Amino acid sequence: MNWQAFWLTIRLAVLVAAILVVIGMPVAYWLTYSRWRSKFLVEAMVALPIVLPPTVLGFYVLMALGPHSPLGRWWQGVTGHTLAFTFTGLVIGSILYSLPFAVQPFTTSFSAVDRRLLAASATLGASSWRTFLRVILPQSVPGVIAGIALSFAHTMGEFGVVLMVGGNIPGVTRTVSIDIYDQVEALNYRAANQTALVLLGIAFAVLCAVYGLNRKAWVVGPWR
């Protein structure tokens, strides 16, 4: 078991899931309540990583982060090195890759909140922000947890994007799924199996948590 790769992957997945809460909630809020007619365009864009081959996504992220793109040049100007083949580059690629796995459960749970509760909150003088914190968010806890868990699990298992954007640098960009690939290439099936089993266990545990929680909607909550 390659512990270096394992902890690197956990670090990546936790960071990505955390950032996706911050990015995904406003996107989901906007998708739920916007009356803009063409919002399906944004919905389609958010959902792209579900159907796109990870190599395609990874290729474009690599191009965008590389020294020939404005973003890559700016980053290089500020930090002195390129984004591609770094842990930061990996985080950016993973955020895009896992975005729908956070945004979709968030959106589903936000839209399930009874609109009359929001109207009641407004007539009681609460701002949109307070309504979000006191009504929408508490009612969406299972969906929010599902979104966090799914984006965590999805990031844990990514391969194509990591390979394209990060390469295979031990301790920097070598994640468990890449490690499994390496072990198999080296005909080291025993080690590959060990790591694969751990990933399988984690994925199963996360999904159990998601589906278990969604059935009993009020098991976890920020209130008493």
Place this chain on the structure above:
Amino acid sequence: MAIARGVQLSAQFRKQYPGFSLEAVFQVGSGITILFGPSGAGKTTILDCIAGLATPDSGVIQVGGSALFDGSRAINLPPQQRRVGYVFQDLALFPHLTVEENVRYGLAGLPPEFRNLRSQGILERFRIPHLCDRRPGAISGGERQRVALARALVTDPCVLLLDEPLAAIDGATKSKIVEDLRAWNQSHRIPILYVTHSRDEVFALGERVLVIENGRVAAEGTPHDVMSAPRQETVAQLAGFENILAATVVAAHEDRGTMTCRIDGSSVELETPLVRADAGTRLKVGIRAGDILLSSVQPVGLSARNLIPGKVVSLIVRDVIVEITVDCGVEMVAHLTLAARHSLQLLPGSTVWLVIKTHSCRLMAQ
């Protein structure tokens, strides 16, 4: 902020939907005013426009002289700034908050000591302090109504909107809640708009009624004015007249204060109250199904002036009421209890006499 007392709510606005247009024009003072009308008449939309949850296309909505909405001056206060209390049809209590947290929700801007004082005061006023720590899902329907009222009133609104809030609870519980609401309004004196489609609630609650039909105020006045002497047929239908029959005046008997009218398409003559109409005038007669008595033999020695023989066409059991259709040259509907049907042994084809008092016949212009 100045607290308005004894304020007036005046509304004059339009809103156009595909296939439906709302044109509300009315003024109400403090106290309970009933908005009465069938579902789909636009009652809830009127409330939503006042609360700021829907935006009129044009017009003015004012409370105590200050505009909540004014199309021509581009004023449209958001719901948060309107100080309009709104109790929704399904109450919309926050299910994840306790009763006390629900009631305090609208007091966020106040210092904590003051918040406590206010919420305790209103909880006591509506007799629910013992429910403080319970969730809305764990209390009874009547208690939920009280919580919803307390939550809306604790913010000290300038207007209170109630959208059929008491439709689902029994009469005794309802009248206690209404008493508490009236007691509260003795000291606050704000306009309360109470939406209902129940005729009984109109008589039980209202000092004043606005009849809403097809997005317009069709009639207004005291419940007695609006409901007992309907001049427009649509109002009569709303007021529970199951029988509305076209008729022609045969003769007026001014000495007796009655008229004889023949129901069109039959030879049935009815004695009705006298109105200003000459022989030959065509009008409509409305008779409530519950005002018709039935007899299985020809009755004698009754004060009622209209005894009409007929044959039972059908009997339909609705809950505890039997709706019976009788053909007496024209079909009429009467209501009787299950027990009454049993003792009269009525079946389709049975001969019956309909007994109708003169003053159970309401006349309307055609």
